[in-house]
Amino acid sequence: MKSIYDQIKDLVILSKTILIAGHIDPDGDTLGSMVALKIILEKLGKSAEMFSQDGVPENYLFLPRSAEIKKAPLLKEYDLLITVDASDLTRVGDLKVKAKKIINIDHHADNSNFGDINCVELLSSVAEQIYKLAKEFNVEITEEIAQGLYVSIITDTGNFRYSNTLPSTFHTVCALVGSGVIPWQIASNVYDNRTIPSMKVLAYALEKIKTAKNGRLIWSTVSLSAIKKKKANHEDLISVIDYLRSVKGIEIAVFIREEEKNKIKVNFRSRGRANVSKIARELGGGGHIQAAGTTLKMPIAKAEKKVIKTVLKYL
Amino acid sequence: MKSIYDQIKDLVILSKTILIAGHIDPDGDTLGSMVALKIILEKLGKSAEMFSQDGVPENYLFLPRSAEIKKAPLLKEYDLLITVDASDLTRVGDLKVKAKKIINIDHHADNSNFGDINCVELLSSVAEQIYKLAKEFNVEITEEIAQGLYVSIITDTGNFRYSNTLPSTFHTVCALVGSGVIPWQIASNVYDNRTIPSMKVLAYALEKIKTAKNGRLIWSTVSLSAIKKKKANHEDLISVIDYLRSVKGIEIAVFIREEEKNKIKVNFRSRGRANVSKIARELGGGGHIQAAGTTLKMPIAKAEKKVIKTVLKYL
Numbered sequence: 001m002k003s004i005y006d007q008i009k010d011l012v013i014l015s016k017t018i019l020i021a022g023h024i025d026p027d028g029d030t031l032g033s034m035v036a037l038k039i040i041l042e043k044l045g046k047s048a049e050m051f052s053q054d055g056v057p058e059n060y061l062f063l064p065r066s067a068e069i070k071k072a073p074l075l076k077e078y079d080l081l082i083t084v085d086a087s088d089l090t091r092v093g094d095l096k097v098k099a100k101k102i103i104n105i106d107h108h109a110d111n112s113n114f115g116d117i118n119c120v121e122l123l124s125s126v127a128e129q130i131y132k133l134a135k136e137f138n139v140e141i142t143e144e145i146a147q148g149l150y151v152s153i154i155t156d157t158g159n160f161r162y163s164n165t166l167p168s169t170f171h172t173v174c175a176l177v178g179s180g181v182i183p184w185q186i187a188s189n190v191y192d193n194r195t196i197p198s199m200k201v202l203a204y205a206l207e208k209i210k211t212a213k214n215g216r217l218i219w220s221t222v223s224l225s226a227i228k229k230k231k232a233n234h235e236d237l238i239s240v241i242d243y244l245r246s247v248k249g250i251e252i253a254v255f256i257r258e259e260e261k262n263k264i265k266v267n268f269r270s271r272g273r274a275n276v277s278k279i280a281r282e283l284g285g286g287g288h289i290q291a292a293g294t295t296l297k298m299p300i301a302k303a304e305k306k307v308i309k310t311v312l313k314y315l
Numbered sequence: 316m317k318s319i320y321d322q323i324k325d326l327v328i329l330s331k332t333i334l335i336a337g338h339i340d341p342d343g344d345t346l347g348s349m350v351a352l353k354i355i356l357e358k359l360g361k362s363a364e365m366f367s368q369d370g371v372p373e374n375y376l377f378l379p380r381s382a383e384i385k386k387a388p389l390l391k392e393y394d395l396l397i398t399v400d401a402s403d404l405t406r407v408g409d410l411k412v413k414a415k416k417i418i419n420i421d422h423h424a425d426n427s428n429f430g431d432i433n434c435v436e437l438l439s440s441v442a443e444q445i446y447k448l449a450k451e452f453n454v455e456i457t458e459e460i461a462q463g464l465y466v467s468i469i470t471d472t473g474n475f476r477y478s479n480t481l482p483s484t485f486h487t488v489c490a491l492v493g494s495g496v497i498p499w500q501i502a503s504n505v506y507d508n509r510t511i512p513s514m515k516v517l518a519y520a521l522e523k524i525k526t527a528k529n530g531r532l533i534w535s536t537v538s539l540s541a542i543k544k545k546k547a548n549h550e551d552l553i554s555v556i557d558y559l560r561s562v563k564g565i566e567i568a569v570f571i572r573e574e575e576k577n578k579i580k581v582n583f584r585s586r587g588r589a590n591v592s593k594i595a596r597e598l599g600g601g602g603h604i605q606a607a608g609t610t611l612k613m614p615i616a617k618a619e620k621k622v623i624k625t626v627l628k629y630l
Contacts, residue, residue, distance in 0.1 A: 154475075159476065160469075160502070161474065165498040170498075171489055174486055177481075177485050178482060184476060187475070191476065192560070192563070194562045195562065196524060196530070199521045200522065200524070203519070204518070204522075206514045206517060209515070247509045247510065247514065271503075271507070
């Protein structure tokens, strides 16, 4: 039987109209992989559209070709839809188009294998798969392709800090730097774009840190009024959970923020044996063993009590 | 003429007593390189002592063999002293021993070439040089050697974020992960050991951020009384300048902290064309174009005024 990458190659060659779709709330992995894949397809003489329901967040506009990522596809039907970094077809959002064939390229363990071809591997990022695809296609890794893939890898590995950073990740990176990626420039684009309000709201969240069980549990809460008072927005709070997670001796970190009145977003991280996806599921959410989340419809003070009470059962 | 690495090999083989010395205020690069070098020398049948005047900070005690790093050498004279990561012999501190020969292995541009053999290369870290040395010696990179070198590389490159992250850096890392380094475990040891007081004092510093020149200059000050009030120590403040530096649009970041009454430590970072080593020199200090510092003997309020007035001349 042909390898998955051979099968992808065959199907791409047969397709005239191709749509590449990323997932909602797009991150660096889905966006970087999309632009890299588009350029690779072009090298094969194929033109492809790129779709991201939620567009491109400002901090990823530095990505080459990101201006070509659209919030709505041009056609009503495509020969081929290639999803990147989507564990389920619903993750690409409300696509409203038909596709004769679907190729599903993803690296999440819980992928539902919804495609005609499912290329699902437990790697750091889709970037590692797109890199292999380029090799299979005999496409030279240009500087632009390498930039897209490097962004994917660093954003999905926490800049080589998470446990999905594998030997293959660094082998791919060696090839990318050989193709002209300048690591500090990309890292600077991705990480050095904080705003003063984001620093102030981070300070507020850190100031409000609480702990229990001898520091094995750490958490913080930020209300909507505090966010507004600091002139911050919700995106500014995404990294707070990583700070809580980095405290010595913690086993579970929890960040609770009020997105809207009576709509409370909760993030969980585990650094010990505790499985936070179980906790999140008990609270109506989901996720992975070490990173999970949920949304609660209640006042923030009530949510905090409920969440902490639930977490304490697992510690 | 023999290559530098050949010369090092010859001198090591001839030496019976060897001392490896790191620099004062030791960081991950000097400590990681020391332990890696010691193990490499052992593989050649050589025993070597390790000297660090300031010992090993708690957060680096996870390094293999770090318990063997001593604050005072056993002998009064050595056949060979090998310094790692020291741009000048004074950087190793008050050594109080004689050495018949000195090998100086360093990666700083301003190295004073004080050794009999000076192996000075502009690489990410001494780790890249020690790796080359192991190759020259035909010593297999064991897991312990790889761990030491990986710690060196990530600490000196800001975990692959600084401009000293080169293609050769990733090529070395590829070899290290092939030798058993587990990147997330080392990153977790190095980065995930914050304390609650360090978070509180960081919050305080971020809360006190000031800007000038439309955000091109950003700075913060922390007094000794604030540090005490947050139950923090000076080490907790080392990373604050990196947060200030990461704000979008800044050209110069300055962090001013009171180490003792009337003893003010000032850190500068540049992300634009400004040369902060010039600013630091004007204030009696020194450093590199993008990272410099000084110490001022005056009250913190007066120091803040003087520093900001000086910086503004360069913006």
